[in-house]
Amino acid sequence: MSRPLCNHYAAILSSVATAAGGRSGAHVAGAVHCLILRTLPHPPPVHLLNHLLTAYGKSGRHARARGLFDAMPHRNLYTYNALLTTLAHARLLGDMEALFASMPERDAVSYNALIAGFAGANLPARAAGAYRTLLREEDAGVRPSRITMSSMVMAASALGDRALGRQFHCQILRVGFGAYAFVGSPLVDMYAKMGLIGYAKRVFDELEGKNVVMYNTMITGLLRCKMVQEARQLFEVMTDRDSITWTTMVTGLTQNGLESEALDVFRRMRAQGVAIDQYTFGSILTACGALSALEQGKQIHAYTIRTCYDDNIFVGSALVDMYSKCRSIILAETVFWRMSSRNIISWTAMIVGYGQNGCSEEAVRAFSEMQRDGIEPDDYTLGSVISSCANLASLEEGAQFHCLALVSGLMPYITVSNALVTLYGKCGSIEDAHRLFDEMPFHDQVSWTALVSGYAQFGKAKETIDLFEKMLSKGVKPDGVTFIGVLSACSRAGFVEKGRSYFYSMQKDHGIVPVDDHYTCMIDLYSRSGRLKEAEEFIKKMPVRPDAIGWGTLLSACRLRGDMEIGKWAAENLLEIDPHNPASYVLLCSMHAAKGQWNEVAQLRRGMRDRQVKKEPGCSWIKYKNKVHIFSADDQSHPFSKGIYEKLEWLNSKMVEEGYKPDVSSVLHDVADADKVHMLSHHSEKLAIAFGLMFVPQDMPIRIVKNLRVCVDCHNATKFISKITGRDILVRDAVRFHKFSNGLCSCGDFW
DNA sequence: CTAGGGTTAG
Numbered sequence: 001m002s003r004p005l006c007n008h009y010a011a012i013l014s015s016v017a018t019a020a021g022g023r024s025g026a027h028v029a030g031a032v033h034c035l036i037l038r039t040l041p042h043p044p045p046v047h048l049l050n051h052l053l054t055a056y057g058k059s060g061r062h063a064r065a066r067g068l069f070d071a072m073p074h075r076n077l078y079t080y081n082a083l084l085t086t087l088a089h090a091r092l093l094g095d096m097e098a099l100f101a102s103m104p105e106r107d108a109v110s111y112n113a114l115i116a117g118f119a120g121a122n123l124p125a126r127a128a129g130a131y132r133t134l135l136r137e138e139d140a141g142v143r144p145s146r147i148t149m150s151s152m153v154m155a156a157s158a159l160g161d162r163a164l165g166r167q168f169h170c171q172i173l174r175v176g177f178g179a180y181a182f183v184g185s186p187l188v189d190m191y192a193k194m195g196l197i198g199y200a201k202r203v204f205d206e207l208e209g210k211n212v213v214m215y216n217t218m219i220t221g222l223l224r225c226k227m228v229q230e231a232r233q234l235f236e237v238m239t240d241r242d243s244i245t246w247t248t249m250v251t252g253l254t255q256n257g258l259e260s261e262a263l264d265v266f267r268r269m270r271a272q273g274v275a276i277d278q279y280t281f282g283s284i285l286t287a288c289g290a291l292s293a294l295e296q297g298k299q300i301h302a303y304t305i306r307t308c309y310d311d312n313i314f315v316g317s318a319l320v321d322m323y324s325k326c327r328s329i330i331l332a333e334t335v336f337w338r339m340s341s342r343n344i345i346s347w348t349a350m351i352v353g354y355g356q357n358g359c360s361e362e363a364v365r366a367f368s369e370m371q372r373d374g375i376e377p378d379d380y381t382l383g384s385v386i387s388s389c390a391n392l393a394s395l396e397e398g399a400q401f402h403c404l405a406l407v408s409g410l411m412p413y414i415t416v417s418n419a420l421v422t423l424y425g426k427c428g429s430i431e432d433a434h435r436l437f438d439e440m441p442f443h444d445q446v447s448w449t450a451l452v453s454g455y456a457q458f459g460k461a462k463e464t465i466d467l468f469e470k471m472l473s474k475g476v477k478p479d480g481v482t483f484i485g486v487l488s489a490c491s492r493a494g495f496v497e498k499g500r501s502y503f504y505s506m507q508k509d510h511g512i513v514p515v516d517d518h519y520t521c522m523i524d525l526y527s528r529s530g531r532l533k534e535a536e537e538f539i540k541k542m543p544v545r546p547d548a549i550g551w552g553t554l555l556s557a558c559r560l561r562g563d564m565e566i567g568k569w570a571a572e573n574l575l576e577i578d579p580h581n582p583a584s585y586v587l588l589c590s591m592h593a594a595k596g597q598w599n600e601v602a603q604l605r606r607g608m609r610d611r612q613v614k615k616e617p618g619c620s621w622i623k624y625k626n627k628v629h630i631f632s633a634d635d636q637s638h639p640f641s642k643g644i645y646e647k648l649e650w651l652n653s654k655m656v657e658e659g660y661k662p663d664v665s666s667v668l669h670d671v672a673d674a675d676k677v678h679m680l681s682h683h684s685e686k687l688a689i690a691f692g693l694m695f696v697p698q699d700m701p702i703r704i705v706k707n708l709r710v711c712v713d714c715h716n717a718t719k720f721i722s723k724i725t726g727r728d729i730l731v732r733d734a735v736r737f738h739k740f741s742n743g744l745c746s747c748g749d750f751w
Numbered sequence: 752c753t754a755g756g757g758t759t760a761g
Contacts, residue, residue, distance in 0.1 A: 010752070050753045078753050085754060109754050116755070147755040154756085185756055213757045220758070244758050251758065279759040286760075317760045348761040380761060 006048055009036060013051040016059060025059030033068075043073050050078045057086030066095075081109045088117030106137075108145040115148060119155035127155035128164075149175075150186040157190035165190050169203075184210075185217040192221025212242050219245065223252025243275045251283040259287040263296065276307065278314045285318035289325030297322045301335075311339060317346040324353025342373070348381045355388040363388035364397060377404075379413035386419035393705050393732040395427040396623055418446045425454020427703075428730045428737045428746075448476050453485035457737045459747040461493030480512050487521035491528055492747065499525040520550040527557030532566050548578040552587065559591045567591055582608070582615040589668045598670040620688040620706045624695050631687040633679070640691065647690040652681055655720040663713040685714045685731065693725060701728040709733050719743050 009032050016025045033052055036044050049072055056065040065086045072079060080103050087096040096117050103110060111134040118127035131152055134144055149172050156165040172183050184207045191200035204210075204218045215238055222231035235241070235249055246269045253262035266284045269276065281304055288297035301319055304310040310319070316339040323332035336342070336350045347370040354363035367385040370377070377385070382405060389398035402420055405411045417440050424433035433454045440447060448471040455464040468486050471478065478486075483506045490499030503522055506512045519542055526535035535554055539546055546554070551574035558567030571591075574584040585608045592600040608615075621630040629638065638644060667676040685706055692702035710718075710733045722729050723743030731738040739746035 007752090014753080045752090047752050054753065076753095081754050107754095112755060145755085150756060182756065189757070216757050218757095247758055277759085282759040312760095314760045319760095321761065343760095345761050350761090352761060378761095384761085 005039060006045060010048055010051050013048075013055045016055040025055065026061050026064075029055040029059055029061070030064075046072070046074050046076055046079065050076075050082050053079065053082040053086070057082060057089060060090075062086050062090040062092065077103075077105055077107060077110075081107075081113060084110055084113040085116075088113045088120070091117070091121050093117055093121055093123075106142065108134075108142055108148060111137075111142065112145065112147045112151055115151040115155065119151055119158055122158055124155040124159040124161075127152065144175075146172075146182045150183045153183060153186040153190050157186070157193050160194065162194055162196070165194065185214050188214070188217045188221055192217075192224050195225065197221060197225040197227065212238075212240055212245065216242075216244050216248055220248050220252065223248070223256065226256060228253070228256050228258065241274075243277060243280070246274050247277075247280045247283060250280060250287070254283055254287040254290065257290075259291045262287040263291075263293075276303075278309060278312045281309055281312075281315045282318040285315070285322040289322040292326050294323075294326040294328060297326055310335075313339070313341060313343055313346065317343075317349045320346060320349040320353060324349070324357055327357060329353060329357040329359060342375075344375055344378060344381065347373075347375060348378075348384065351381060351388070352384045355384055355391065358391075360388040360392040360394075364392070364394070377408070377410070379410050379415050382408070382410050383413070383415035383419040386416065386423055390419065390423040390426045393427050393703075393737075394623070395423075395429065395703065396626070398423040398427065412441075414440070414442065414444060414447065418444070418450055421447060421450040421454065425450055425457060426732070426737070428458060428732065428739055430454050430458045430460070443474075443476070445476055445479060445482070449479065449482040449485065452482055456485040456489035456492075458739065459489075459492055459737075459745075461489040461495060464489035465495075465498070478506075478510060478512075480515060480518065483510075483512060484517050484521060487518060487525065491521055491525040494529045496525055496529050496531065516544075516547040516550065519544070519546055520553055523550050524553045524557075527554050530557075530561055532558060532561060532563050536566055536569070545577075546573070548574060548581055548584070551577065552584065555584070555587045555591075559587055559594065562594070564591070564595070579611060580613050582613050585613060586615055586668065590665070593668045593670075594665045601668065601670065616708065618684050618706070618708045620684040620704050622688045622692050622696075622702070622704050624691075629688070629691055631684045631691070633684050633687075634682045635684065635687055638687075638691070640694070643694060644687055644690045647694055648681060648686060651686075651690065651693075651721060651724070654724050655717060658720055658724060660717060660720045663716060665712070680713045683711065683714050685710065686717060689718065689721060689729060692729070693721075693727065698727075701730050704729065704731045706731060706733045710738060715745065715749070719745055 012028065012032055016028050029052060036048060036052070049068065053065050053068055056062070056068065065083060069075070069079065069083045080099065084096060084099055087099060096114065100106070100110065100114055111130060114130045115127045118124070118130060131144070131148065134142060134148065149168060153165065153168050156168055169187060184203060187203045188200045191197065191203065200218070200221045204214065207214055215234065219231050219234050222234065231249070231252060235245065238245060246265065249265045250262045250269070253259070253265060262284065266280070269280070281300065284300055285297065288300060301310070304315050304319070309315045316335060319335045320332045323329070323335060332350065332353045336346065339346060347366065351363050351366050351370070354360070354366060363385055367377070367381070370381070382401065386398060386401050389401060398420070405416050405420065410416050417436065421433050421437050424430070424436060433451060437443070437447060437451050452464055452467050452471065455467060464485060468478070468482065471482070483502065486502050487499055490502065499522070503514070503518065506518070507514065522538055523535050523546060526532070526538055535557070539554070551570050555567055555570040555574055558564070558570060571584065571588045578584060585604050589601050589604050592604070617632055619630055619632045621628050631638065635641070662677045662680050664673055664676040664680065667679055669676070669679070685704060688704045689702060692704065696702050710731060715738070718729055718731065718740045720743065722740035726742070729740040731740070737746070
């Protein structure tokens, strides 16, 4: 009676073990465990309990496995090996070593578990140590098996040690695992990871009786080495593809930038009824994110819900990432908070998502929440939260993260250092940025670009160009972002010819295809120096039409120079592309207002109202004693409002004494000039500066942040204020950075 | 009659 029952249980348990478990595996194991205890005579046969031990281990229940092991009245070598493997798999290396030491006897399998544990935990040196012990274990008659060799090959692969890898390959050939039955895949994998795809292919070709795993490994290697065509061919000739084969193709195609093809493969996979698991979902969601394919992404999200994968930590993180890449940050948030648990990856996905969707404050807040949750950031997380601070131009918070980087030991990571260089550059602390850069032991493309852009934003054109040339001479390749820094520096300094030659060299010498931002820089380059006709010709010769920012750049230059003809052309195009952008109306209004054409202004205002376009209200803010003080124009809500206006009053009279003349062309209302002057004097920026003058200690610069561009009058006034008060005033506006000192601005009056 | 290999997320 109990014999067939026994076999039945064993069969169930081994199916749990080979199906690589998961949550349901653990449930099945638990259920069978109960059945064994209830229906079989006590004690149950050891081999059955060993089976159970393995099933628990495979489904991630190492504590259960441990408990069962401790409760077992009889244990054999298999029992020990099963637990040893479980501990190795769970990376409980201390327990693993202790168990190994306590074993009454050991065989090759015991050593293999030990070696695989070390190799998997990225401790190849310890794996090699275990291998040497195995070779010395002569009295027990234990010899390395082919599995030992394959584990060692994986250790060599993890070490990236080509010599060691070749050595093991030779040993394998010598001891006669010649047909590579089990060692073949790891060898192929190792060579591919080392970039020696030729060797990998040779090993693969020599394999006899290739199974799915071998094919899968080869396809992975080919895709890793960007040999997409060969991978495709191999995939198509396979007759017995499994779920991993398909997933490998989806992943590899995505990683090679062929996301649409990945989606096709995914569709074929579903059509053929291939099992889809967390790996597949993770990859296909990455593909959707890269394509910004929100609809496809949503469909796949629905599919994850139907298959109960939506709460899986891998799939959940991938969903958060997909939604934020599709610019649906609310959906990303919803998924994130619905997950029953969150790890460092999910938190980082959320933080990066906030940052990339312009929600920098939320990114910083989420970072603190993560820390409160007891999760320590890694280099990736810290780098991205610092980038968010950079976008906020939040020097205080950024500096706190600088401290965190120092105490947490994450400073040496290049992502962290690069983010800090960017932060200091964007916050106008270009000296700090440069010092940090000098302290870095190694600079990559991003580090150089961060510093180049920092100087460019600071308006230091000559330094920007010198630095860029130095970067080239060091053999560091610039990318599109680097050139945006260089071109914008040229444009701000009025280096038209230089900028033009960099633009052509970028395409010819560096093979970089210009994108909208580069074209905008070029339009800016011409129009800023008043060469509006050339800007017009440039636009007409462009292979693409300018985007809204490009047209806006031209339009604002036309406004400055009073060129109605080209200005009209720019405005028409701008309104066509972006009829809901308040900036286009504001610019057009200000052009007409400057000429006193109030009828046109009124018409434009009507147009705005009809289309329900609202001008983004300008505001400026200043941080003082960890509190942000926000001001809007004419704002009287601040508790110190009275003092602020008194201070402004005083400043105004001083400024006038020094020769300040209000620039009324910035006012878009048809009112008397005296009223315009009054309106100007209460711009949000001036309120924030007055507050800063009252509270920020004398020897500290006053740091203002502004959501729009600085207006002409405020820019002029701030120069006067810096001279009168002898204070340094740093203003970060929507586009760039201004440092006012002793009556001059770092931007050289170009912005 | 039990143990070992290949793929995933920021």
